[in-house]
Amino acid sequence: MKTALENLLSTQREEITLAPRDFLYQEGQAARYIYCLEEGTVFIFKKNTRGQNLWLNFSQPGQILGLIALKKTNYGHSAQALSPVKVLRLEVAKIRDLLHQDMQFRLQIMTELSRQISLNEDKGISLHNKTLRQRIARMFLELIRSLELPEYTENPTLPICCPFHELADFLGASPQKVDKTLEDLVNEGIIRKDEDRIRVLNRRAIEALA
């Protein structure tokens, strides 16, 4: 017998594909859908009061995005494709109905929300515990993991195709400091800057730093 969730997915599934840099949703936009990420990596970021975009995390296949829509009217952050992305789009009203029908599903959603809260709380702690160098390494490492770059890839190229001042915003630091830290990592042979790409030359060093 099909579960309520399987029924919903078989009748309501709407698959969407995104190219890199396309937005899945933007902060402040009316929250009407929840998304299940099937393929690719999504970059999650949030604007601060000064209009700078701050990196929150990278989402990986299997994760659910936009859960805030279950109770809030607007998305609290932006979600942008970093690589080619495939998502399942589900209407929030349908998910709300399902929450009341299916205890297992309810617990799954609540657990996912708890996980996302913990992730953000940990990130908050690392912001006052870790140096910029460590935070940059953490960002690169999470990116490598979220892109599912094979373990044997010793020197992954990261698709950081944004200008470096944008990278500084994402990390909550000044462009000068980020530039200086990247230069240090280049000089130590840990990364290489190739125009708009960063190549990790020593993944172990990045792991140790993060």
Added chain:
Amino acid sequence: MNTQIKAVPCQACEVRGKCIFSDLEMCYLEEVSEAKNFNHYKKGSVIFHENNYPLGLYGVFQGKVKMYKTAETGKEHIIRLAKEGDVLGYRSLISGEKYEVSAMALEDCHVCFVPKNIFMETLRKSHNLTEKVMELLTSDLRLAEEKITDLAQKTVKERVAETILMLKQFYGLEKDGKTINVTLSREDLANLVGTATETLIRSLSEFKKNEVIDLKGKKILILNFKLLERIANNFD
């Protein structure tokens, strides 16, 4: 605080209006009320420890509680504060995982305890409780995201001002209309702001010198609310 306070049945509890059981259907409320325990915690007592499995849900009936994580360095980070009507440890209960934070009484507290099986069974049956828990989770998610943007972008001085405003909003003011109704050590306040105690003290002293706040022991008095808001940079 009177440590002899007796447990009140949930049906007659005045604090319930502020807690996740506020809209709970009466039949389920009776079950929760019968199963709950009512405990007193002295100031500084740990209600639950990080990395332990949850046995039930804690609800603050009276008093103030801090929830904190201990970093690898041993430094404490206060994730959030709680007051009467707030529930503690509900996320670990739902996910079935260990507590990610510890909870400690900031003053003498009375706390209700609902055993895990009763809470989970009520959650399974009650539409209204589900709604409340979802509301709590989505609000906590939004708060956690907002805290990251603050921590990453605001200066320590701005964050100290913002934390003072948050404490006023959360715990209110005493009868004089100036004193924030919570007593926090400088170390706790620093752990809440996310800075070193010495840096916090410097900011507080500067605020005091500029007559934005006054300090009476561990109590903070707000003297110039508008200036404090401006320092917190809340209007950018």
